[in-house]
Amino acid sequence: MIESIITISIAGLLAGFIFSMPIAGPISILITSNALKGRMRYCNIVSLGASIADFGYVFIAVFGLTRLYSLYKPVIPYIFAFGSIFFFYLGYRIIRTKIDIEHLEDKSHRAEKIKRSHKGAFYTGFMINFLNPTLFIGVLTSSFFVITLVASMGFHTGGLAGKMDQNIKEISNAEGIKIENSNVFSIDKFENINIGNNKNRQQDLTSYPKYFHLVISISYALFLSIGSLLWFYLITFLIVRFRQKINVTVISVFIKSLGGVLSLFGLYFGYLAASFFLK
Secondary structure (H helix, E strand, O other): OHHHHHHHHHHHHHHHHHHOOOOOOHHHHHHHHHHOOOOHHHHHHHHHHHHHHHHHHHHHHHHOHHHHHHHHHHHHHHHHHHHHHHHHHHHHHHHOOOOOHHHOOOOOOOHHHHHHHHHHHHHHHHHHHHOOOHHHHHHHHHHHHHHHHHHHOOOOOOOHHHHHHHHHHHHHOOOOOOHHHOOOOOHHHHHOOOOOOOHHHHHOOOOOOOOHHHHHHHHHHHHHHHHHHHHHHHHHHHHHHHHHHOOHHHHHHHHHHHHHHHHHHHHHHHHHHHHHHHO
8 A cells, every 4th residue: 555655655755756847838828937037936835826726637637537627627617717717817917017126135125015916826826727627627637647557567556557447437437528539648558568567457456445545546646746846936036046147138028928828828718718618
């Protein structure tokens, strides 16, 4: 049991760290743009809020609460619609930002406004990930990839690999979901991997007490969110630390470009919402 918990925790930590690296996501854009302004604390609080939403999505995906998707699916168009407005507003705010490098380190500079913005940072980070319904599918497929790969290498996963097979099939059978067609996360590809002892994967399903699946699911979700948090803390520190070496004009253009990308996310979510409503 302890071996499985350690294995899954390490896998979750690495997965959270690695899968958070791309800068194309909404949360990465918000953190990068604010880190370039020197707002380290704001970025860290945003990261914490986003990691809480990550934990929720990951836990649902790996614990097997995929049946909740049938209850969640009817409100997805409304989430997309609200998310569209939310992302577009954030992008607009970023584009309109005026960069004042000379006063970034002045603690008294607009102190009251900064204090108020920190209060909303956690909420903003949480809402960015919560209002992204595509995140659930992304979490499900990436977790399936990681856990099944770990199991194929001969490590015990506490029954999680077999459970993920079941979860991925349940979601893939849902109306409009075509996960089984993915060339990257195909179940059949992992069935043919001969690394380690794949029999362990089936034995995992019956060799642990019933409550252990809850423990192993929480462990994976918790450490994945911690891994994500560590990445964003690291990238925030590096950007804030070295931003002074970048020309202020370049920083300003880059931040506004990130704001534009975030606004495009808003437009894309609006398009998805409209598509749902018009069906």
